Amino acid sequence: MRVATYNIQSADYGKSIKEISKEIKELGIELIGFQEIDDMTNRSGKVNVLEDICGKDFPYFIYVPTMDFDGGRYGIGMASVYPVKLVKTVKHETAELEPRVLMICELDINGKKLYAANTHLSYENADIRVKQFEAVENELKDLSPIILFGDFNITSFDEYKVLSLNKVNSEETPIKSFKYEIPFRCIDNIFYGNGIEITNATLNNSESSDHDMIWADIKIQ
Secondary structure, X not given: OEEEEEEOHHHHHOOOHHHHHHHHHHOOOOEEEEEEEEEOOOOOOOOEHXXXXXXXXXXXXXXXXXXXXXXXXXXXXXXXXXXXXXXXXXXXXOOOOOOOEEEEEEEEEOOEEEEXXXXXXXXXXXXXXXXXXXXXXXXXXXXXXXXXXXXXXXXOHHHHHHOOOEEOOOOOOOOOOEOOOOOOOOOEEEEEOOOEEEEEEEEEOOOOOOEOEEEEEEEEO
């Protein structure tokens, strides 16, 4: 099964919807967590970005808005070729910064259960991220098998120490998914727990966002 995480920068504010849709289809992605999704905003042309990206190729998708924005909404989402339902939405502590959430879903993968979570953590404050990571760990620690997608906005791999999950983007295999030259560019990641094996993981270069997609092949044991 091929999975991915992708901060799409609102599909370059609506201009790259077709390109992103083609990208994930050609790669054979079956489950993907998206961050930075506009829904009916003025800047993205008053369209449902997630629905337009998914089209007929992803019959199951879930959008979780984090805030009202620019005449519409802004948030995160998940798309799947397998049946998926939203189990829980957790609001992160942000100390009055931009609202952030954790979404937790349950999928039926040909009769096998898989939990999938997705989040986008605060870039503004490392102390706030500590609390957000603690919340993620608390919500996911008893779910198995579990996979977690996200843009974590970390400034060091040390920030992941609170999580008990395995990670694709790590000190041993760093993946610079954010394109701009900032001190630490390995901010996107895929985490996985017991019962999941990663057989391949890499970066897909794209011109559709300021992030590149990270994708991985997994086996559910």
